[in-house]
Structures are given as structure tokens and as C-alpha cells.
Amino acid sequence: MNKKADALRITPRSESHPDWYQDVVREGQLAEAAEIVKGAMVIKPHGYAVWEKIQGELDRRFKATGHKNAYFPLLIPESFLKKEAEHVEGFSPELAVVTVAGGQELEEKYVIRPTSETVIGHFFAQWIQSWRDLPLLINQWANVVRWELRPRLFLRTTEFLWQEGHTAHASHEEAKEEVLRMLDVYADFAEDFMAMPVIRGEKTASEKFAGAVTTFCIEAMMQDGKALQAGTSHDLGQNFGKAFNVRFQNEQGELDYVWQTSWGVSTRLIGGLVMTHSDDNGLVLPPKLAPIHAVIVPFFRKNADENARVREAGAELARALEAEGLTVKFDDRDGAPGPKFFENERLGVPLRFGLGPRDLVERQLEFKRRDQSEKRSIPLDGAAKFAKEALADMQQELFRRALARREANTVRVDDYDDFLDLMKSERDSESKFVFAHWDGTPETEAKVKAETKATIRCIPLPGQGFEAEPGTCMVTKKPSAQRVIWAKSY
RNA sequence: CGGGGUGUAGCUCAGUUUGGCUAGAGCGCUUGGUUCGGGAUCAAGAGGUCGUAGGUUCAAAUCCUAUCACCCCGACCA
Structure with missing residues (x-):
């Protein structure tokens, strides 16, 4: 190992899990600490691309279950928080508060939303009059702020991105069904897309959401055996309905408070993704969430004509892979292939093809899967189909390994x-x-x-x-x- | 909030104890050459108000005072 390799070293996981995590996040170009504000992070383009993949699939699933997206204000009057006693008690320590605006001391302070139950309760009260207005199924993609004493990239940052579903129902029964339905959406997404096995369960009183009757969660095991709460779904009962006077007239003509739910997952999922699959060589991404499925690295030599043919063959392979629905990067930058291999490995690109003059003669190419250590040669013809199958196989293999690890531990x-x-x-x-x-x-x-x-x-x-x-x-x-x-x- | 630590080049840091020439190294970056099948190499080059403010001194990255920020360990949390 030379100096360069030493400088770019990822701390082995066995040496220090926290250092390993930081290194993988940094070298995977997912995010970095925004040192200008305590606990804030910059999500870099590659990390944000993963988040967009997560968003895209979840959003599809929310809409498939009847939810509509909306957006509510970032700033919430402080008095709103105080309307639900348990809620304000739970969140007070982590609130960021705006006291001056427009150059003047505010009459009433605004808190930056740590979550939106209160502001949404306020508007639900205006939107709901009759049982015919129910159920009301809303989702919001937003940022929230919870002042953190001890931040870690993705896992716990002062500001983070998430979605929060908020629904109102005419009966507790129906609300409870919603809570478990969305918990299942999360669990299925985690296992099918993130290849991260989860346990669905109920939180104890001390761990439940401040203001909820019951909190359900999905819990995943990270590679160090620690648990990560990856998503929550809350039965809010009539707590917020009563606090914000969200009432409706039922079919018998009687007034009643609505039964509400809320549920959310955040950018923390990316931290879970890292700690579930990545290894000492860097990030490993499950194919369904990888922004780039395959990278093609050309091998160049002195001969310009030869290089032109390699370049052409690489471009052709890229087109064939794209025709199979893959996102492809043709890495024909100047320089030796070695550094490109390492860089793409650290980015977690699932598949890698190496293609040089020798391969063109023999109609083959070098192939390597991110979750396997050996590289091999495969026929050039049919490479795209091969790649598609390899991705599907890798997706399953990652899940299988994670599940086996959890069971063993x-x-x-x-x-x-x-x-x-x-x-x-x-x-x-x-x-x-x-x-x-x-x-x-x-x-x-x-x-x-x-x-x-x-x-x-x-x-x-x-x-x-x-x-x-x-x-x-x-x-x-x-x-x-x-x-x-x-x-x-x- | 308690304990510990750090602010010097894009990054990691040396230099501070004992003040003294033009503030250094490695990596990265730029340009050109030779290279290219697992982290190549040679040459030239760019890049710094030493966290901020004040003080002491002929002279401050270095000493003093104040201040700000961030990191790590604990208590709280998606």
C-alpha cells in the first residue's frame, strides 16, 4: 500500500465501527458535516440521489394507498405546541425558536417544526366538518429541526429530511388499521428495496411518541448488532383532535373528535442502509436504491486506433445496458483503471465492467459484483441480460445475508x-x-x-x-x- | 449542562514548551510529458490576513486577556 492508498484508507469495521461509518459516508460521497452549524449536514449529490430513490418509491406507495401530498408551514406558533401537554413536554428540549423577525421582537415566538402534528391539527379542524370529509389522508415531504446534543451524520442530525403522514378517521378502529397499514408499507419497503430486514413491533410507554396513544415501529439490526429505529407509525387516538378541536358530525348527527394517525421515515434510513450492507471497501448499495447500477471502465493503451475501438465498444455496451433499464456510467476519464475501480467501489456501484483491447479480440469482458470479492470474465454478447440478472440476484443476496446475520445475533x-x-x-x-x-x-x-x-x-x-x-x-x-x-x- | 480536545493551504497535520530570516510537510489540485488489465511516474506550478478581537514586545502562529466555533465522551432523542 503506498502513501496515496494509506491517506484514503477506510478504517476497518473491526477496528472501530463509528470511524468506519464516518469513513464510508465520506468516501461514498453521501454527506459531510456542515461545520457552520452544530449537527447540520450537507447531503452531497450522490447521497441525495439515494434519498431521491427512497422518496420516489415511498411516494409511489403512499399514493397507491390513497394519500395526497401537501405542505404546511415551517414555523409554528409556540402556543400550538403547548396545546397537547405530553407533546410539548416531549419536544421542548429540542426546539429551535424564532424570537425576532422583520427586525422586531415577536409578540409570539415561533418554533421551527420538530414535527407537524400541531400545525396540521389546526388546519384539519378547519377542513373537517362531516364524516363525509373522512378519512383525510395527507402526506408531507419536509425538513424538520430537533436540536441534538450529539449528532451523527444521517442517524441524528439537527436538521433532517423526512416525510410525515397525517390522517384523520371517523373511528378508532379505522385509524388503527391505517397505523398498521403504513407500518407494513415501511416494513415492505425496507425489506424489498433497502434489503434491510426489520422487526415490526409496538413501543413501550417510555419509548413512544410524545402525544401518541400507541407507537409502532420497524427496528433493524446494524452490522455491529445495535438496533436502529427505522420508521414509526403512531396511533394518536383523539389526543390532538381534542387539543385542536378537530370535530366532525357522524352519520347519527352527533359531534365527535376525529381519530388521527401520523407516521414517518427520515434520512436516517440512509444511515441504516450504510450500516446494513457496507464493508471495509466502502459503500455497498442495494441495486434498487443505487443511483448508478453499473460502471464501465475502459482499459486504454498507447495505440490511438485501439483506444478508439475500446471507447466505441464501451459506449455500445452502455447503450445495451440502458436498454435493459439500467443507469450506467461509462468512466472514460484519463488515468489508470485502478483508481477508478476504488472510487466506484466506494460509491457503492453494484456492478463493474472492465473492457480493453484484449477483451475485444476474445469477445468478452471483465465483470465484478460489489458484494463479491472475485472478478470474472463473461461473454460480451448477452452482457446486458447477464447484468440485469446479476442485479436481481445481488438485491436478494444482500437481504439474505442481513437476515442471516440478524438471526445469528x-x-x-x-x-x-x-x-x-x-x-x-x-x-x-x-x-x-x-x-x-x-x-x-x-x-x-x-x-x-x-x-x-x-x-x-x-x-x-x-x-x-x-x-x-x-x-x-x-x-x-x-x-x-x-x-x-x-x-x-x- | 458536566468532562476532554481542536482551530495553521482543499484535507490530515508539524511548528507553540524556550517569541526571531520569506510559515512547512504529505496527500489533493493545475499544466505538460511518459503511462494505463487493482490506488503509476517525472517536471513545472497555484494555493495561507496561522478561528476572531484586543494587549505585551524592536519583533507574535508562538506569551497574556477576552470571545466564537466545532469535535469526542456522558445525560436527552427520528
């Missing part, structure tokens, strides 16, 4: 001493999900958190291989209806 524990030993003995790079019984009290949860830093990530929903079985709490030995997922988390 999920353990059942019945005895609290065993739990303590496990949490103490694990190194930072090899944490685990622990499936264990809990007596259902916040006190027990708090005790475990204080002693081990592990929390209940969720109470898993049925149908995911974590079926309910009664038992006794690992800490207090009191009765427990089912096991829950314990883990350290981001």
Missing part, C-alpha cells in the same frame, strides 16, 4: 444474570438482540437500561417468528405475556 435469555453477562461481555462491534420476558412495568425497563444501556426496542407483532408465549420476567420473575426485543440502540 438474536438470542433468547431467561435469566437476568445471563443478560447482564451478555451485555457486559459484548464488545461494541458485536452487540445482540435479546428476546426475553418483561413484566410490563416502566420501572423494570428503567432498571435494565440503567444497568446495561439496553432498552426494549419493541414488543414484536405476531407473524414474524417471534410468537407470543407467556413466561416470567427475567428481572422480577413476575408474569409476562410475551418476550420482547432488548438491545442497545442508535
Whole structure:
């Protein structure tokens, strides 16, 4: 390894997971810390392209389930936040507040939205009169600000991008269906597009959204075994309906408060993507979210005619790949192929083709998949079809590996001493999900958190291989209806 | 908010203890040549009000005072 390679080194994951993460994000050209504001980040073009892929697919799914996009104000009167007691209590510590505008001290301060339940409640109250106005199904793509004491790129930044769905329904039953429907949309998206297996579950009281009746979530395991909350869906009951007087007349002519939901995923997903698939060579992107599917690297020599033929063959291959629906980069910049290989690997480009004079003679080309270590030769004819199949295979393979890793790192524990030993003995790079019984009290949860830093990530929903079985709490030995997922988390 | 640290070239940093010539290195960048099948090489070159403000001094990146910002570790969180 020469000086250049040394300077561009990515810290091996086994050495330091946090350093590895930072290096992969930087070298993958996803984002960088905007050091002008604490905790702010610049999402760079390649990172934003991934976000656009995420947005595009989710937006399609939201619309397919009947939602419409809208946009609400960034600034919210402070009094709005205070209308829902639990909500304001939960968010107060992380609010950024505008006190001066137009050169004058404001009569009433504005908070920069940390989320939009309150401002949307205000408008829903104006838009909804009758049961015929329901359900009202709205989504907003927006930025929000939550002042963070300890930021990390994508995972926790002061300002982040997200979508927030907000719906109003005539019955609690219908609202609950919506909450689980959107949770399933998230789970399916995470597994099918991000190739990131998730566990759908319910949050405990201490982890639920401030102002919600119930919070559901999808939780994923990162490569260091820690949990990442990748999306949430809330049953808001009538809490905000009452706070903002969102009432409707039902079919019997009686006035009632609407039943609301809200649900969101954010740019945090990109952090999850990185920590699920990437390796010591940099970013690995699942094909369905890769802005570039394939890169073609030409091998040039001295002979100008020969180079012209290589260039032509490369362009032709690019056209063939594009005809199969792939996004292709023909990397014919000056310079040796080696640095191009490394750069494209770090960008997470799933497929790479190498093409030189030798290949043209033999009607073949060099092929390498980002998730495999060996390169191989394949016939030039039919390369585009081959590529398309390779992408589909890689998408599945990434999911399969991530799922296998999660299963290998999920353990059942019945005895609290065993739990303590496990949490103490694990190194930072090899944490685990622990499936264990809990007596259902916040006190027990708090005790475990204080002693081990592990929390209940969720109470898993049925149908995911974590079926309910009664038992006794690992800490207090009191009765427990089912096991829950314990883990350290981001 | 508590503890620790850092601000010098685009990046990573040396120089500060003990003040002293024109402020340095590696990488990156620009131009030209030879190269090109896994991080090439040679030559020439561009790039700095040393975080900011004030003070001490013949002289300040270096000493003093104030101030700002960011990073790391903890408590809070999508």
C-alpha cells in the first residue's frame, strides 16, 4: 500500500465501527458535516440521489394507498405546541425558536417544526366538518429541526429530511388499521428495496411518541448488532383532535373528535442502509436504491486506433445496458483503471465492467459484483441480460445475508444474570438482540437500561417468528405475556 | 449542562514548551510529458490576513486577556 492508498484508507469495521461509518459516508460521497452549524449536514449529490430513490418509491406507495401530498408551514406558533401537554413536554428540549423577525421582537415566538402534528391539527379542524370529509389522508415531504446534543451524520442530525403522514378517521378502529397499514408499507419497503430486514413491533410507554396513544415501529439490526429505529407509525387516538378541536358530525348527527394517525421515515434510513450492507471497501448499495447500477471502465493503451475501438465498444455496451433499464456510467476519464475501480467501489456501484483491447479480440469482458470479492470474465454478447440478472440476484443476496446475520445475533435469555453477562461481555462491534420476558412495568425497563444501556426496542407483532408465549420476567420473575426485543440502540 | 480536545493551504497535520530570516510537510489540485488489465511516474506550478478581537514586545502562529466555533465522551432523542 503506498502513501496515496494509506491517506484514503477506510478504517476497518473491526477496528472501530463509528470511524468506519464516518469513513464510508465520506468516501461514498453521501454527506459531510456542515461545520457552520452544530449537527447540520450537507447531503452531497450522490447521497441525495439515494434519498431521491427512497422518496420516489415511498411516494409511489403512499399514493397507491390513497394519500395526497401537501405542505404546511415551517414555523409554528409556540402556543400550538403547548396545546397537547405530553407533546410539548416531549419536544421542548429540542426546539429551535424564532424570537425576532422583520427586525422586531415577536409578540409570539415561533418554533421551527420538530414535527407537524400541531400545525396540521389546526388546519384539519378547519377542513373537517362531516364524516363525509373522512378519512383525510395527507402526506408531507419536509425538513424538520430537533436540536441534538450529539449528532451523527444521517442517524441524528439537527436538521433532517423526512416525510410525515397525517390522517384523520371517523373511528378508532379505522385509524388503527391505517397505523398498521403504513407500518407494513415501511416494513415492505425496507425489506424489498433497502434489503434491510426489520422487526415490526409496538413501543413501550417510555419509548413512544410524545402525544401518541400507541407507537409502532420497524427496528433493524446494524452490522455491529445495535438496533436502529427505522420508521414509526403512531396511533394518536383523539389526543390532538381534542387539543385542536378537530370535530366532525357522524352519520347519527352527533359531534365527535376525529381519530388521527401520523407516521414517518427520515434520512436516517440512509444511515441504516450504510450500516446494513457496507464493508471495509466502502459503500455497498442495494441495486434498487443505487443511483448508478453499473460502471464501465475502459482499459486504454498507447495505440490511438485501439483506444478508439475500446471507447466505441464501451459506449455500445452502455447503450445495451440502458436498454435493459439500467443507469450506467461509462468512466472514460484519463488515468489508470485502478483508481477508478476504488472510487466506484466506494460509491457503492453494484456492478463493474472492465473492457480493453484484449477483451475485444476474445469477445468478452471483465465483470465484478460489489458484494463479491472475485472478478470474472463473461461473454460480451448477452452482457446486458447477464447484468440485469446479476442485479436481481445481488438485491436478494444482500437481504439474505442481513437476515442471516440478524438471526445469528438474536438470542433468547431467561435469566437476568445471563443478560447482564451478555451485555457486559459484548464488545461494541458485536452487540445482540435479546428476546426475553418483561413484566410490563416502566420501572423494570428503567432498571435494565440503567444497568446495561439496553432498552426494549419493541414488543414484536405476531407473524414474524417471534410468537407470543407467556413466561416470567427475567428481572422480577413476575408474569409476562410475551418476550420482547432488548438491545442497545442508535 | 458536566468532562476532554481542536482551530495553521482543499484535507490530515508539524511548528507553540524556550517569541526571531520569506510559515512547512504529505496527500489533493493545475499544466505538460511518459503511462494505463487493482490506488503509476517525472517536471513545472497555484494555493495561507496561522478561528476572531484586543494587549505585551524592536519583533507574535508562538506569551497574556477576552470571545466564537466545532469535535469526542456522558445525560436527552427520528
